[in-house]
């Protein structure tokens with residue numbers, strides 16, 4: 001299914017440093033099967049759509065750990081500039097903390113390119129989409145990816161909650177033609193991507209085993225630990241996490257506790273790095289609301305009803321850390 005990939009001329013590939021190569025080779029030997037090693041090796045270039053907090057993190061980790069050229073697409077030039085500046089800041093910080101040498105940081109930066117044109121993904125082997133959690137937007141992007149990308153490319157989504165089967169179906173007007181839909185899969189990275197090791201891999205009804213195996217292998221090459229879950233509303237991570245966050249917002253809304261008490265009891269009582277309201281701010285309140293709407297709508301179960309306060313905060317544009325205000329000020 002895989003063909004030798006075409007090189008994107010604008011990418012600068014650099015020689016991998018000896019120590020990084022040794023570390024990767026050791027890691028690979030520990031956790032890769034022979035076929036997984038082959039599948040991961042077949043991915044020679046990556047496209048990432050959306051230079052927001054998730055897309056930027058995915059692009060940076062792919063350049064750093066998997067050492068493949070990554071082309072980042074965003075429809076906003078401002079988001080691209082902000083994302084690339086943030087990537088530089090993170091790499092500089094790793095150099096200061098002696099987690100990376102200056103040479104390794106420069107290598108990672110040289111593997112990252114960006115543009116606003118999706119047509120620039122015409123020769124990548126693997127694409128990960130990380131645009132906002134809006135079904136119609138994702139369907140449109142996958143319809144276009146099926147036309148733009150090579151016929152062997154894996155088309156992955158970072159959706160938090162939208163059905164992979166529905167996203168795969170959007171690639172074609174003929175449901176019996178699975179040539180594109182069989183290459184659609186979810187690689188659901190956790191936030192912040194450079195820190196969190198877990199990635200949830202989800203197949204749609206149409207996803208081929210080779211696509212699933214390649215997604216697992218490539219995420220491992222990025223240094224991640226994969227879990228496989230079913231294409232059910234919220235999958236695993238958000239089926240468990242979002243009702244917890246939503247319940248915290250309902251507790252705030254109904255006066256069971258104030259912001260600081262809610263976050264303090266969960267942080268200090270369950271040994272997590274932050275409370276649910278602060279976590280919601282970090283995830284993005286718009287993303288949390290979208291996921292609750294999917295859980296509620298697709299299960300029809302009232303236990304997933306989104307908090308009224310959560311909806312109002314999104315209406316106000318108070319989306320959390322990314323907009324400067326959420327349950328906290330940034």
Ligand SMILES: NC(=O)c1ccc[n+]([C@@H]2O[C@H](COP(=O)([O-])OP(=O)(O)OC[C@H]3O[C@@H](n4cnc5c(N)ncnc54)[C@H](O)[C@@H]3O)[C@@H](O)[C@H]2O)c1
Pocket residue numbers: 049050051052053054055073074075076079129130131132133134137158159160161188189190191282283284287322
């Ligand atoms: N934030 C989280 O904690 C988290 C965790 C796991 C998964 N996700 C999922 O990842 C995806 C992205 O979330 P995020 O938090 O990074 O969002 P974000 O709002 O930070 O970033 C989205 C980016 O997509 C860009 N964009 C919008 N429309 C576009 C288009 N048509 N073409 C190209 N780029 C476009 C925006 O300019 C923005 O830079 C969502 O599906 C979300 O559910 C988020």
